[in-house]
Amino acid sequence: xxxxxxxxxxxxxxxxxxxxxxxxxxxxxxxxxxxxxxxxxxxxxxxxxxxxxxxxxxxxxxxxxxxxxxxxxxxxxxxxxxxxxxxxxxxxxxxxxxxxxxxxxxxxxxxxxxxxxxxxxxxxxxxxxxxxxxxxxxxxxxxxxxxxxxxxxxxxxxxxxxxxxxxxxxxxxxxxxxxxxxxxxxxxxxxxxxxxxxxxxxxxxxxxxxxxxxxxxxxxxxxxxxxxxxxxxxxxxxxxxxxxxxxxxxxxxxxxxxxxxxxxxxxxxxxxxxxxxxxxxxxxxxxxxxxxxxxxxxxxxxxxxxxxxxxxxxxxxxxxxxxxxxxxxxxxxxxxxxxxxxxxxxxxxxxxxxxxxxxxxxxxxxxxxxxxxxxxxxxxxxxxxxxxxxxxxxxxxxxxxxxxxxxxxxxxxxxxxxxxxxxxxxxxxxxxxxxxxxxxxxxxxxxxxxxxxxxxxxxxxxxxxxxxxxxxxxxxxxxxxxxxxxxxxxxxxxxxxxxxxxxxxxxxxxxxxxxxxxxxxxxxxxxxxxxxxxxxxxxxxxxxxxxxxxxxxxxxxxxxxxxxxxxxxxxxxxxxxxxxxxxxxxxxxxxxxxxxxxxxxxxxxxxxxxxxxxxxxxxxxxxxxxxxxxxxxxxxxxxxxxxxxxxxxxxxxxxxxxxxxxxxxxxxxxxxxxxxxxxxxxxxxxxxxxxxxxxxxxxxxxxxxxxxxxxxxxxxxxxxxxxxxx
Amino acid sequence: xxxxxxxxxxxxxxxxxxxxxxxxxxxxxxxxxxxxxxxxxxxxxxxxxxxxxxxxxxxxxxxxxxxxxxxxxxxxxxxxxxxxxxxxxxxxxxxxxxxxxxxxxxxxxxxxxxxxxxxxxxxxxxxxxxxxxxxxxxxxxxxxxxxxxxx
Numbered sequence: 075x076x077x078x079x080x081x082x083x084x085x086x087x088x089x090x091x092x093x094x095x096x097x098x099x100x101x102x103x104x105x106x107x108x109x110x111x112x113x114x115x116x117x118x119x120x121x122x123x124x125x126x127x128x129x130x131x132x133x134x135x136x137x138x139x140x141x142x143x144x145x146x147x148x149x150x151x152x153x154x155x156x157x158x159x160x161x162x163x164x165x166x167x168x169x170x171x172x173x174x175x176x177x178x179x180x181x182x183x184x185x186x187x188x189x190x191x192x193x194x195x196x197x198x199x200x201x202x203x204x205x206x207x208x209x210x211x212x213x214x215x216x217x218x219x220x221x222x223x224x225x226x227x228x229x230x231x232x233x234x235x236x237x238x239x240x241x242x243x244x245x246x247x248x249x250x251x252x253x254x255x256x257x258x259x260x261x262x263x264x265x266x267x268x269x270x271x272x273x274x275x276x277x278x279x280x281x282x283x284x285x286x287x288x289x290x291x292x293x294x295x296x297x298x299x300x301x302x303x304x305x306x307x308x309x310x311x312x313x314x315x316x317x318x319x320x321x322x323x324x325x326x327x328x329x330x331x332x333x334x335x336x337x338x339x340x341x342x343x344x345x346x347x348x349x350x351x352x353x354x355x356x357x358x359x360x361x362x363x364x365x366x367x368x369x370x371x372x373x374x375x376x377x378x379x380x381x382x383x384x385x386x387x388x389x390x391x392x393x394x395x396x397x398x399x400x401x402x403x404x405x406x407x408x409x410x411x412x413x414x415x416x417x418x419x420x421x422x423x424x425x426x427x428x429x430x431x432x433x434x435x436x437x438x439x440x441x442x443x444x445x446x447x448x449x450x451x452x453x454x455x456x457x458x459x460x461x462x463x464x465x466x467x468x469x470x471x472x473x474x475x476x477x478x479x480x481x482x483x484x485x486x487x488x489x490x491x492x493x494x495x496x497x498x499x500x501x502x503x504x505x506x507x508x509x510x511x512x513x514x515x516x517x518x519x520x521x522x523x524x525x526x527x528x529x530x531x532x533x534x535x536x537x538x539x540x541x542x543x544x545x546x547x548x549x550x551x552x553x554x555x556x557x558x559x560x561x562x563x564x565x566x567x568x569x570x571x572x573x574x575x576x577x578x579x580x581x582x583x584x585x586x587x588x589x590x591x592x593x594x595x596x597x598x599x600x601x602x603x604x605x606x607x608x609x610x611x612x613x614x615x616x617x618x619x620x621x622x623x624x625x626x627x628x629x630x631x632x633x634x635x636x637x638x639x640x641x642x643x644x645x646x647x648x649x650x651x652x653x654x655x656x657x658x659x660x661x662x663x664x665x666x667x668x669x670x671x672x673x674x675x676x677x678x679x680x681x682x683x684x685x686x687x688x689x690x691x692x693x694x695x696x697x698x699x700x701x702x703x704x705x706x707x708x709x710x711x712x713x714x715x716x717x718x719x720x721x722x723x724x725x726x727x728x729x730x731x732x733x734x735x736x737x738x739x740x741x742x743x744x745x746x747x748x749x750x751x752x753x754x755x756x757x758x759x760x761x762x763x764x765x766x767x768x769x770x771x772x773x774x775x776x777x778x779x780x781x782x783x784x785x786x787x788x789x790x791x792x793x794x795x796x797x798x799x800x
Numbered sequence: 801x802x803x804x805x806x807x808x809x810x811x812x813x814x815x816x817x818x819x820x821x822x823x824x825x826x827x828x829x830x831x832x833x834x835x836x837x838x839x840x841x842x843x844x845x846x847x848x849x850x851x852x853x854x855x856x857x858x859x860x861x862x863x864x865x866x867x868x869x870x871x872x873x874x875x876x877x878x879x880x881x882x883x884x885x886x887x888x889x890x891x892x893x894x895x896x897x898x899x900x901x902x903x904x905x906x907x908x909x910x911x912x913x914x915x916x917x918x919x920x921x922x923x924x925x926x927x928x929x930x931x932x933x934x935x936x937x938x939x940x941x942x943x944x945x946x947x948x949x950x951x
Contacts, residue, residue: 584900588868591897592813594920599819602922624922631920638899646901 083265084258088250095246096239103235110231114224118199119192125155126203126215133163137171137205137213145172153177157223159198162216163205171213187214197221260289264296277304326422329356333408333415336360336377340411348423350395361419366393389424400425451526451541454533457504459483462535471526471543473518488519499530500537507532513544576645583641590634598627636763639694640748643770648688655692655728656682659717662696669704673713680718685726685795691771692795698764699730699791705758706734706789725777726797731790736783745781768793805861805937805946807833810842810877811895812869819922820864820895823929829937834860839872843880846887859890859946862936864929867896867903875906882911889943891936895929 078086129148136144145163152158152174160181161174168186175181188202198220205213260283267281277300283293321328327345331338341356349356349364362370369391392402403422410416445452451468453461461479469476474487484491491497496514503510509531516524525548529540601623605612612620659682663670685692700715707713716731737745737752744750746769749762772779772793783789807829811817817835824830836842844850846859863881867874874894881887893914894907904915916932919925 584898584902588897588900591918591920592816595897595918595922595925596815596819598920599815599822599922599925603819603822628921635899642901 082258083261084254087254087258088247091246091250091253092243095242099235099239099242103231103238107228107231107235110227111224114227115199118219118221118224119201122192122199122201122217122219123203125152125158126201126217129161129163129217130203130205130213130215133172133205133215134207134212137163137165138207140165140171142172146174148172149174152217155219157221158217158219160218164214164216166212166214168214181218183216187216256285257289260284260293264289264293267296271300277307324420326420328418328420329361330409330411330416330418331361333377333417336362339414339416345421348394348421349392355395364392364394366391366399389428392421401428451539451543453539453541454535454537455484455500455504455539456536459485459500459504461487468539468541471524471541496528499528500539503530503532503537513548579641580645583638586634586638591631594627594631594634598624598631601627633761633763636761636767640763640767640770643691643694643767643774648691648774650686650688652684653687653689653692654682654684655696655719658689658693658696659700662693662700665697666701666704669701673704673708674711675704675707675713675715678714678716678718680716682717682719682728683721683726686798687775687795688771691774695768695771695793696730698768699793702764702791703730703732703734703789705760706736706753707732708758709735722794724797725794727792727794729790729792731788733788736785736787736789737781738785739783742781742783746779805832805942806858807933807937808842808845808860808863809833809835810837810839810863810869810874811835811866812837813866816866816918819925820929823926824933826926827930827934829930829933832937838869839874839877842877843872846881846890859887859943861940861942861946862891862893862932864893864895864932867894867898867907875903875910878907878910878912886945889945891940891942893932893936895932 078089081089129152132148133145136142136148149161149163149172152161153176156176158174159176159179160183162170162183163172164187165171170183170185173181173183190202190204192199192201194200198218201215201217201219203215203217204211205215263284264281267279270279271277280297280300281293283290283297321340322342323344324342325344327342327348329338329341329345337360338356341353345351345356346353351359351364362373365373373390389401389403392400394400401424403424405420405422407418408415409418411418445463446465448465449467451471452463452465453468454463456462460481460483464472464476464479466476469479472479472487479487484497494514494516496512496516499510499512502508509529512528512530514526514528516526518524523545524543525545527542527544531538531540601620605617605620605624609617656679659679663677700717703715704713707715710733714733716729718729718731720727720729735753741752744752746765747762748766750766751760751762753760768791769779772795776796777794779791779793781789781791807824809817809820811820814837817837821830821833821835824833834845836845841850842863842865845852845855848855848857865874865877869877874896878892878894881890881892888911891913892911893916894903894912895916895918896903897918899917907915914932916928919928
């Protein structure tokens with residue numbers, strides 16, 4: 075059956091069908107043949123018996139008369155029966171009476187006849203039959219015949235059987251092939267899918283369902299199963315990846331080593347990064363290789379002790395690839411890794427921590443020294459208000475020696491302190507662990523008072539108090555406060571005074587404006603009337619006096635007007651707007667037409683910008699500067715007056731330049747003062763207020779005014795106006 | 801035939817009065833000028849009371865008003881005139897020495913019809929006053945109720 079087991083289903087199916095067909099045909103034919111043979115033999119025996127009977131009848135007489143030749147003649151009639159080999163007749167005494175032998179054949183006859191019987195001998199059928207007359211046996215007949223007919227029949231039967239067999243097998247094979255297509259094909263598909271899945275480990279493959287029978291269900295079930303397997307497989311893969319990541323991306327160095335050979339079996343990235351060996355280098359090493367030489371015996375000893383399961387193996391020294399020795403805290407765990415007894419190791423570099431711990435001890439010492447020598451008072455108060463620590467400054471602030479304070483409670487040293495706001499904060503710090511900063515007035519037992527800036531911090535031992543003596547500062551602050559209050563009062567007084575003065579000034583200038591001008595007008599008016607009405611009674615001198623009176627009155631009027639303008643420039647509100655200085659200059663020049671009559675003036679007007687200013691004030695500035703330029707070029711045959719601007723980042727500078735008489739820079743400081751003049755009235759007329767006005771206006775706009783000149787080489791006046799950005 | 805109208809000059813300073821009249825005389829306007837020396841007098845005239853009780857009805861064609869006057873100042877007079885339905889139509893010209901902005905603002909706020917600063921220079925003064933007289937007494941068509949006389 076082994077042979078059968080290894081065959082494919084389609085072969086098996088074919089073999090089963092073919093062998094079943096073969097067996098059926100063989101059995102049918104075997105049965106048929108046996109039946110045929112039995113029937114044939116029966117017929118042959120009957121036939122032989124009939125022949126014997128006929129011959130017996132025919133030889134009665136010959137026997138009775140002992141005519142053997144007649145008997146022989148009767149027997150020779152058997153010649154028509156080719157199957158009969160030989161025949162003989164025995165008399166009643168058993169002697170051979172007559173014989174027949176098939177031509178061309180020799181025969182041996184039995185010596186004596188046997189009793190009536192039919193039997194087979196040597197593939198021949200032998201008949202002994204008694205010859206009787208009136209039931210008196212007179213002889214015996216013997217016939218021997220071959221079975222050649224039977225053999226012929228058998229062979230022809232066999233031929234038919236073979237033909238049928240071949241035909242049946244052919245049909246059976248065809249049927250098997252068709253069947254295979256319907257039955258074995260789906261199964262074969264399934265089988266090949268299974269093979270694919272198992273070979274490629276690919277659970278996403280699906281078999282196709284071609285039939286609707288059990289194989290179809292099988293395919294469905296198989297696909298379902300595959301889907302489940304795929305799902306589980308992916309979960310398994312994810313899970314494996316998760317754990318893999320836990321290892322690979324663990325921030326701490328991890329590795330697995332063979333428990334027997336101590337060889338590295340696996341290392342994670344952190345190990346590679348931290349130790350400096352590549353993964354390949356690691357996998358060629360054992361854990362002895364990352365130890366300094368002196369640590370190896372301890373390591374081997376430790377491994378021999380064979381820690382079971384989880385193990386905190388303590389702190390070890392490891393050596394990095396670059397030779398650096400690090401302190402590492404090792405945690406390990408036994409596990410079976412790829413079938414090998416192994417250990418999983420987690421290495422935590424504690425070099426820094428160890429260093430820090432050592433540093434901490436030094437730091438503590440350092441801090442204590444620092445505290446001792448601090449310029450601020452430091453004290454540590456226990457939860458029951460005892461002095462645990464004081465530095466010298468704190469003791470000095472407390473006005474007791476350290477030894478007297480240490481170990482005592484605050485209440486013992488300063489009775490009544492527990493009622494103070496400071497103590498209240500200290501209690502809160504101790505009970506609620508709140509830090510607090512305060513300035514505290516401390517009353518000493520002798521009645522004197524000190525001020526302290528206190529920082530109260532909760533610490534494990536109780537409270538830490540940092541105290542700074544601010545008694546002096548407090549006193550100064552107090553004094554300062556008094557000064558400030560006095561100062562404020564003073565400023566207020568002064569402001570009030572100033573306001574009064576300002577009001578008086580206003581009233582004064584109003585009065586000047588109104589009352590001072592009236593008499594001047596009268597002087598001029600009546601002088602004029604005098605000249606008109608009494609012209610004849612006045613001589614030349616008298617007329618000159620009258621005209622001097624008029625002139626002086628006019629001059630004073632101008633002076634008063636300008637003075638008023640000057641005073642007003644300092645007081646009136648400014649109304650800023652965007653002004654085109656270009657237009658302003660043009661207007662000013664045309665207003666000064668009267669002064670430029672009969673003059674040759676070349677005007678050079680550059681690019682003049684828009685500025686943010688009070689229009690009427692700025693007009694006055696231009697009026698003054700330009701009329702000055704006209705005035706001081708009066709002696710020039712051809713005057714050149716240039717007006718231009720210089721644009722700067724956040725201001726505009728405007729200049730007015732002339733080619734006039736100029737001035738000595740030595741006196742430039744006097745230029746812009748009230749009533750300050752650099753030229754005599756005989757040289758150039760003027761009140762000495764114009765430039766003062768210019769300066770006042772420019773200053774009110776937040777700008778400055780200055781001038782450059784050289785005697786007889788002209789002068790340039792500059793003023794700046796700050797420009798708002800945007 | 802010209803129709804002459806009255807000018808009311810309220811001015812406390814006799815020198816200014818004289819100069820003003822002189823200026824008006826240049827154009828033969830002086831005969832029709834009523835001079836009062838303070839605000840109280842001015843109001844008396846306008847309301848026809850006190851010594852002006854018996855004057856004939858009618859308002860002046862223009863009032864030339866000084867601001868700084870004893871008793872009742874020019875601002876007060878202006879306020880009264882412009883606050884009275886019967887008087888508010890009379891043109892009021894402030895004729896003053898003051899160039900102060902506060903006076904300008906206040907008088908215009910009260911409804912003054914013109915504001916003239918007396919020039920110091922007599923020629924200028926002459927010109928200003930005579931122009932005022934010509935304009936208000938001759939050229940300008942006064943509101944109804946103004947005192948007119950044939951001359």
